[in-house]
Structures are given as C-alpha cells and as structure tokens.
Amino acid sequence: MPDDIYLNKQEELFAALEKELADPEKVVAVQIAPAVRVSVGEGFGYAPGEDLTGKTVGLLKALGFDHVVDTPLGADVNIYEEAYEILHALERGDDDYFPVFNSCCIGWRLYCSRAHADICKHISPIASPHMITGSIITSYLQKKLNLPRKRIVSVSIMPCVLKKYETMERLPDGSPYVDYVVTTAELIAWAKKRGLDLKSIPEAEFSELLPGSSKDGVVFGVTGGLVEALLTTLAHVLDVEKEDETFFRKDDTIKERKVKLGEYTLRVLTVHGFANFEKAFKEIQAGKKVHFVEVMNCPYGCVGGPGQPLPPTEEKLKARAEGLRRAADSKRLFATVPQENPTLKMLYRELLERPGSEKARDLLYFHKVELPKD
Numbered sequence: 001m002p003d004d005i006y007l008n009k010q011e012e013l014f015a016a017l018e019k020e021l022a023d024p025e026k027v028v029a030v031q032i033a034p035a036v037r038v039s040v041g042e043g044f045g046y047a048p049g050e051d052l053t054g055k056t057v058g059l060l061k062a063l064g065f066d067h068v069v070d071t072p073l074g075a076d077v078n079i080y081e082e083a084y085e086i087l088h089a090l091e092r093g094d095d096d097y098f099p100v101f102n103s104c105c106i107g108w109r110l111y112c113s114r115a116h117a118d119i120c121k122h123i124s125p126i127a128s129p130h131m132i133t134g135s136i137i138t139s140y141l142q143k144k145l146n147l148p149r150k151r152i153v154s155v156s157i158m159p160c161v162l163k164k165y166e167t168m169e170r171l172p173d174g175s176p177y178v179d180y181v182v183t184t185a186e187l188i189a190w191a192k193k194r195g196l197d198l199k200s201i202p203e204a205e206f207s208e209l210l211p212g213s214s215k216d217g218v219v220f221g222v223t224g225g226l227v228e229a230l231l232t233t234l235a236h237v238l239d240v241e242k243e244d245e246t247f248f249r250k251d252d253t254i255k256e257r258k259v260k261l262g263e264y265t266l267r268v269l270t271v272h273g274f275a276n277f278e279k280a281f282k283e284i285q286a287g288k289k290v291h292f293v294e295v296m297n298c299p300y301g302c303v304g305g306p307g308q309p310l311p312p313t314e315e316k317l318k319a320r321a322e323g324l325r326r327a328a329d330s331k332r333l334f335a336t337v338p339q340e341n342p343t344l345k346m347l348y349r350e351l352l353e354r355p356g357s358e359k360a361r362d363l364l365y366f367h368k369v370e371l372p373k374d
C-alpha cells in the first residue's frame with residue numbers, strides 16, 4: 001500500500017504502480033470509470049466521445065494489470081441498493097428521509113461538507129460506485145482466489161483528481177476501498193511513457209471473474225444518468241411502466257420533473273456545474289418538496305471532470321456526453337437494468353445476500369469518513 005496516498009507527482013505514482021505490477025506476490029486489479037472510455041482517445045488522436053471501452057481494457061492489460069473491471073458494475077450495485085432504500089422510506093411514509101442527495105460525486109460531497117453541513121445527513125449512505133467497485137474487487141478476489149487483502153492491489157482509472165480522496169475512506173476491517181487512483185490524463189501520460197499507443201492496441205474483454213455491467217451503470221458518468229438509472233431501476237422493482245429517459249438525457253444545467261411510478265409520484269431534480277447548485281437549492285430551502293437530487297460538480301457530469309484531457313471546451317464536453325450515452329446504449333453491455341446484470345445477480349448470490357443486508361452494509365456503505373476538513 002502507498003505511504004503517501006495522494007501520490008500526485010506523476011513520476012512517484014507511476015513508479016509505485018510499476019512496483020506493484022512487477023511484484024509476483026500481488027494480484028493487481030483495475031477499474032475504469034464510465035467517462036474515461038469516451039475521453040482517453042483524445043490523448044492518441046481519436047475524436048472526443050469515441051467509445052474506446054475495448055481498447056482501454058486492452059491498454060490496461062498491456063500495462064500489466066491482471067484483472068480489468070468496469071466501474072459501472074459498482075454503479076449498478078449502488079443504484080440497486082439506492083432503489084430499495086428509497087422504496088422502504090416511501091413504504092413507511094418517512095417524509096423526513098427526503099430529499100436524498102447523491103453520494104457518487106466527491107466534489108459535491110466536499111462542497112456540501114463546507115457550504116451546507118446541515119444537509120450532509122441527506123446525502124445517500126451508500127458509497128460511490130468507485131468505492132463499491134473497489135470493495136467488490138478486493139472482497140470477491142480474496143474469496144475467489146483465496147488470497148489475503150495485502151496481496152490484492154486495487155487501482156482505479158478516474159476522470160477526477162478528487163477521487164484520490166476516496167482512497168482515504170475505510171471499510172469496517174480498516175482496509176481502503178481503493179488503493180490508488182490514476183486520472184485519465186495520467187493514464188495517457190503513463191501509456192506514452194511505456195511507448196504504448198492506443199491506436200495499435202487490440203480490444204480486450206473485462207475480467208471473466210467480474211465481467212458485467214448494465215446500460216444504467218454506464219450512463220452514470222453524464223448529467224441525468226444517475227436519475228435515469230434510479231427511475232428505470234425503481235420501475236423494474238415495482239414492476240410498473242418506466243419513465244421515458246429522453247427528458248433526463250438533455251444537457252440543461254438544471255432539470256426537474258415529477259415522475260409517476262405506480263402508486264408513487266416522485267419529484268426529481270438534476271444539476272450539473274457546481275455554480276448552478278445554489279440556484280436549485282434556493283427552491284428546496286424555500287420548501288419545494290423534492291425526493292431525489294442528483295448533483296454533479298462538473299459541467300456535463302464526470303465527462304467534464306478535473307482529471308480528463310485538457311482543455312475542456314464546450315464542444316468536447318458535449319461530444320463526450322453524447323458519446324457516453326451512445327456507449328450506454330451499445331449492444332456490448334450485458335443488460336439494460338442492474339437487476340438483469342448476471343454479474344450483479346452472482347454477487348448478491350455469493351457475497352451480498354440481498355439489498356440492505358448486513359454484508360451489503362459492510363461492503364457497500366460509507367463507514368469511517370476521513371475527508372479533509374479544509
């Protein structure tokens with residue numbers, strides 16, 4: 001494990017990773033956030049928005065990783081748990097539970113803890129897809145390969161430099177959810193340093209041990225994606241007609257809608273670009289009843305994250321957002337909703353039991369939060 005968890009100096013980060021990869025005692029796994037697949041190509045001459053999922057997996061294999069897992073698997077698990085938490089609150093008529101704010105954006109969580117400490121208790125208790133994927137990787141590989149945690153290294157490729165803070169969060173056994181975070185821009189630099197060119201790398205598949213993710217998990221990386229995933233998952237759980245997703249696929253900075261799901265009517269709101277949050281929040285403070293709020297700190301969501309290739313022009317962000325929605329709809333994925341993802345089903349069967357179980361709370365929820373106070 002790294003002594004200095006920030007490892008923001010690229011040379012130190014790359015040297016630490018090379019050492020882990022060269023260690024025959026270690027199994028090194030890596031996860032790829034949704035937004036990375038539509039931006040990593042920019043460092044190798046591809047157009048912004050091109051879906052390079054298979055090539056990114058190939059690149060990580062060429063760098064020496066043993067297992068490549070898709071962060072959307074953790075997003076599937078996150079939204080599956082979230083849907084049940086919300087449903088249980090609705091069933092018991094618990095109005096105080098709402099509004100629920102998303103936990104997946106670290107920029108939002110940090111901003112909330114400084115500017116709106118009073119509403120932090122409304123942030124979902126379920127860890128971010130990044131942390132959940134890290135937790136699943138280490139728990140499942142320990143079980144499947146019969147290895148102690150110290151022989152497993154969990155790395156993430158993220159569009160967000162702030163995600164490095166999530167290596168400070170701890171599971172109940174004291175171990176981190178994730179050991180190292182590498183941004184998209186750092187991955188490009190590392191590959192080039194190794195003389196690897198994405199254009200000549202063949203496509204490869206995710207680890208056969210944890211291969212699957214759904215459309216809902218992939219669309220998380222763009223504004224409106226989390227709400228789209230939540231609504232389709234809730235509709236599936238309730239066995240009612242699902243909301244048309246076109247509305248939440250618009251790029252407007254603030255989107256708000258009342259949605260009917262069987263006997264329930266939910267008001268949901270999405271906002272991207274942290275400067276727009278206060279505008280949306282004023283109405284909630286004034287008493288507007290909202291059930292779920294998706295806040296993405298960056299413009300267009302994680303596709304516009306502070307770890308993506310520079311410069312982040314409006315045109316580029318739009319192309320990445322559209323590219324990620326296309327990638328979410330691609331046939332390469334295993335399912336459209338989390339509940340139909342065979343890997344998620346296997347995880348609940350072999351590891352997590354059911355949404356909200358003691359095991360699920362141990363592995364998928366926040367525990368000891370050690371984010372910096374200033």
Ligand code: SF4
Pocket residue numbers: 104105106107108159160161162163296297298301302303304305306
């Ligand atoms: S929206 Fe921005 S700050 Fe938030 S997790 Fe995504 S990249 Fe990071």
